Amino acid sequence: MTIPSLNHLTIAVVGATGAVGAEFLKIVEQRHPGLHNLKLLASSRSAGTKLTVNGKEFTVEETSEDSFQGVDIAFISASTEASRHWAPIAVAAGAVVIDDSSAFRMQDDVPLVVPEVNGADVTWHQGIIAIPNCSTTPLVMVAHPIHRLNPIKRIIADTYQSVSGAGGAAVQELREQSEALLKGQPVTPRHQPRQIGFNVIPQIDSFLDNGYTREEQKMIDESRKIMHAPEIRVSATCVRVPVMVSHSAAVHIETERAMNPSDIHALLMDMPGVTVLDDTGAGVYPMPWDVAGEDDVFVGRIRKDASDLNGIALWIVSDNLRKGAALNSIQIAEELVSRECLKPGSTPKPKFRFGEPLNVENANVQADYEYFRANMDELLPEYKERYVAIINKTVVDSDDERPALSRRVRAKYGNGAILMAQVNFMPRIANFPTISTDGNLGKSSLEAEIV
């Protein structure tokens, strides 16, 4: 695969001295060795620090109102507060912000992007694009190809997250606590809510009224937004473990129809950015130590869920600093360049709010339909030569009408026709070749090419 060049751009990195920032600069050297127009920014604490990238020495500057003049893309990976403060300033200066924090992820006008899953969403950015939480990204990389083939009804994800997910200071804390505990000395938690050395902590971020932590709620909300699938039921338990780098997750996925582990295996082998490491006979499965420093999301232990006829259980591991953060950000920049949409507002954004049912009032039917057509290759590569769009109130509002409608479609277009509609309605249209449009289509009033 050819990587679009970023060499002609001026790129600012806010948080260049942090755990994600350091990984970001490493990936720049690997993927863009000709990129020299960098501005390395942080807080006053590390202003003046010298860092070498692509053979050129840079001095880290304190981020200021003037930092973003002449910048094309600003990566912000510092803290939620820093993002809230600096992102609008960077956008006002003309930069596109790719933001690593949770500040903007669930905002309607901010695409939340994992390029292999919903890269087309970068086209409707209004100046800010968010990247997901580092546990959400690997989950959707695995869930989305399954969902496209066989709609997912429910996901349960239990994570085992490394300390680097909490920043450079938490990595240092694990080192210090491990050494102290081996010497029999007491430890006092500073960057984690409890002792992390030789322990696991079932709390990442603060608790919400519903009993979940913010980290868990992020996985629930973000995975549905990225997959354009507000109807999927998601639950997560996020646990911090004494691992330096790479997050793992034990995931249970329930689909509309039963699937064999071998089908899932084959499907994930074809997913760009996913590597299947699954041979239990030979003791082969992914582990955080081995995956640290790798770009891909690794999957193993693929098996039937013993508690659910339509369920699959699997084990996912990925480097949280790379695909979970820095690599995903750089891939978004590459996506912006290859789609030629650095400037905001080039494409109208889908009008509906994620999580709300579509209706005549909130569906931006024409824009959503154009979005689908423009991204046909990516959304439905296998069907691009033969599709029929039918987005009709009848389809979605009346169970009784669906078989009749599918008969009419088939009579006119033959068995090769594809019925395009919201993913949650597809499985109920019996005996018809149907496919999800990623839920991005206004479904209520577009009288498309038929009926």
Ligand SMILES: NC(=O)c1ccc[n+]([C@@H]2O[C@H](COP(=O)([O-])OP(=O)(O)OC[C@H]3O[C@@H](n4cnc5c(N)ncnc54)[C@H](OP(=O)(O)O)[C@@H]3O)[C@@H](O)[C@H]2O)c1
């Ligand atoms: N770690 C992960 O796996 C991961 C994954 C996804 C998302 N994220 C998100 O990425 C962000 C950074 O995480 P991290 O792990 O790299 O944290 P980190 O190691 O603590 O580094 C924080 C960086 O931000 C800079 N910074 C702090 N406050 C700032 C401010 N007000 N203005 C400008 N720069 C400021 C720091 O500069 P100084 O050196 O001057 O202190 C440092 O470079 C967080 O929002 C985090 O939630 C992290």
